[in-house]
Amino acid sequence: MIKEFRLPDLGEGLTESEILSWRVSVGDTVALNQVIAEVETAKAVVELPSPFAGVVTVLHEEAGTVVEVGKPIVSFEVPDDSGAAAAVAAGEEPPAQREPNLVGYGAVLEASGHPVRRRRSMARVAQVSPAAVHRPESSAPTLAVSAQASERPRSTPPVRKLARDLGIELAGVEGSGASGLITRDDVQAAARGEGGQRDGHAEHSHVNSASAQEAVDAGRAQREVRTPIKGVRKHTAAAMVSSAFTAPHVSEFLSVDVTPTMDLLARLKQTRSFADVRLTPLTFVAKAVLVALKRSPTLNARWDGERQEIVQFNYVNLGIAAATPRGLMVPNIKDAEVLSLHALAEALTNLADTARSGGCAPADLSGGTVSITNIGVFGIDAGTPILNPGEAAILAMGAVRKTPWEYQEQVALRQVMTLSLSFDHRVVDGEQGSRFLADVGTMLADPAMILTMI
Incomplete structure (x- = not known):
């Protein structure tokens, strides 16, 4: 069945948020509470977790769009609950369901039912697929996403915004800061084509550098700069x-x-x-x-x-x-x-x-x-x-x-x-x-x- 996820009120009665970036694409399989987007409210930058486990079918809004609270932003294809309904009809206990854990409200539960302590690390932790929760302990759980795919480049929100403005993919930038933190200098160096790109990204870096240089040249020619108020x-x-x-x-x-x-x-x-x-x-x-x-x-x-x-x-x-x-x-x-x-x-x-x-x-x-x-x-x-x-x-x-x-x-x-x-x-x-x-x-x-x- 198809489930729509509408932009929630992220706190304090805020009426809208800007989607800064998507962490998933159409066709991706996501786990419950996996971070799917980064959004900016009028007060803070927030990582938005998925309220469902399933497959992304539609991204209703593009990155950079300001969306009103309550508007659909992504749709998922999720397993139907016919099994639970049949179990109830037969007088049996339905399979355990895990409730969505949006924007840090409440605790993520382990298979044992005990809360998992959230780590305030810039790196994302791979989620265990819902199916693995019901497997015997002797069976190794299957990761919903690979560690490499789920790892988020470590940087701060201002640096990520600079990278978006310059057309730089942070996944291809080597960080020179503490513990590999990507700095503004790293992004600007990548924009100038001064290395910092991992294997397989050289051609992409060249295109990004050319685009960034064109943007810089165009900016110099402008006599005024207009910035959206948001x-x-x-x-x-x-x-x-x-x-x-x-x-x-x-x-x-x-x-x-x-x-x-x-x-x-x-x-x-x-x-x-x-x-x-x-x-x-x-x-x-x-x-x-x-x-x-x-x-x-x-x-x-x-x-x-x-x-x-x-x-x-x-x-x-x-x-x-x-x-x-x-x-x-x-x-x-x-x-x-x-x-x-x-x-x-x-x-x-x-x-x-x-x-x-x-x-x-x-x-x-x-x-x-x-x-x-x-x-x-x-x-x-x-x-x-x-x-x-x-x-x-x-x-x-x-x-x-x-x-x-x-x-x-x-x-x-x-x-x-x-x-x-x-x-x-x-x-x-x-x-x-x-x-x-x-x-x-x-x-x-x-x-x-x-x-x-x-």
């Missing part, structure tokens, strides 16, 4: 417009002598306790924000216009704005208020690395309660950040600059940072926003003051 950029634009014209923003600024904080940062880096983590000014700003929110909880809230309620959170999912190859993202650290300074530093490092590699899942990008944006890394002193939709406050931290400053009734060269706070004036009064900003500034000017606020 994916993260489309989502970010809609969210920022909605936020800017829905929530009445108020912005306040405070310049702070953070010399004591920078001195503490330097001392902690030399200690054994913090030798294994990356400490930055952002770590201390984040900790100060978490402490200040306990004294000004109205900033850790959101406006629910539909129910006409202000929802105040008793936890902090701390969002950190990150510039990534796919655009601006704001992944968040769940329950950040319970983390020690060391654990917070680890979480910030992991979050930044994941965001830059394009590995953020939809869950990482949703549920934030308050955010920080570090514009100081770009050498910017201050700005008026726009609220992340659904949040009541966002703090921008500027660059730390050596500045002439009044210190102990004299002018001295001190390290100064400007903090910029934007808040939703429907939720936060000016007094509350000002007190919060002053508390953050006080702790950064004198880290010992944190003892008076906890």
Whole structure:
């Protein structure tokens, strides 16, 4: 019988996704939960597993197409369930059926019924065919796909996109990165025809290189470049417009002598306790924000216009704005208020690395309660950040600059940072926003003051 697979809601009520690439072709035999496509939502790149075991009969959409949730994307020919129906009619137990395991929801089961622990490796693991599940233990299971066919070239989503743009097959590129990871340089070298192709791919590489060169030459001749608005950029634009014209923003600024904080940062880096983590000014700003929110909880809230309620959170999912190859993202650290300074530093490092590699899942990008944006890394002193939709406050931290400053009734060269706070004036009064900003500034000017606020 023929089964249609319709594009599912991949989380957070997203209405559409772009099919980046197909991992199967018409006529391929696939196993349940085998990855069949890579799709990009407005928030993340997701590997889409097959909900059926069977033969691919139709690919309804091509790679590069934006598809609405609920539209059919692939059809399978699967064994009919007449055997199960006959068994039920005869009063017998029907054969065991395995339920689809879509996009990481639920656990894949072994033949024994125990869940298989998923491996977060870039290489794909070959699936055991459903028939092998019912064979005696003495009989070796048959792989639905060969290890070579099922192995996915190891690379990051931005590198895979570059390869698609240049017409390069990653299967024919040798990776020069750690553990064979394919890098941007590897793809660009392949596009220039500088090797990196495996045996049997030389002619294909020549064609791809010629096509890539033609694309480059055509681009140079253009006086303008038009890029479709989709994916993260489309989502970010809609969210920022909605936020800017829905929530009445108020912005306040405070310049702070953070010399004591920078001195503490330097001392902690030399200690054994913090030798294994990356400490930055952002770590201390984040900790100060978490402490200040306990004294000004109205900033850790959101406006629910539909129910006409202000929802105040008793936890902090701390969002950190990150510039990534796919655009601006704001992944968040769940329950950040319970983390020690060391654990917070680890979480910030992991979050930044994941965001830059394009590995953020939809869950990482949703549920934030308050955010920080570090514009100081770009050498910017201050700005008026726009609220992340659904949040009541966002703090921008500027660059730390050596500045002439009044210190102990004299002018001295001190390290100064400007903090910029934007808040939703429907939720936060000016007094509350000002007190919060002053508390953050006080702790950064004198880290010992944190003892008076906890």
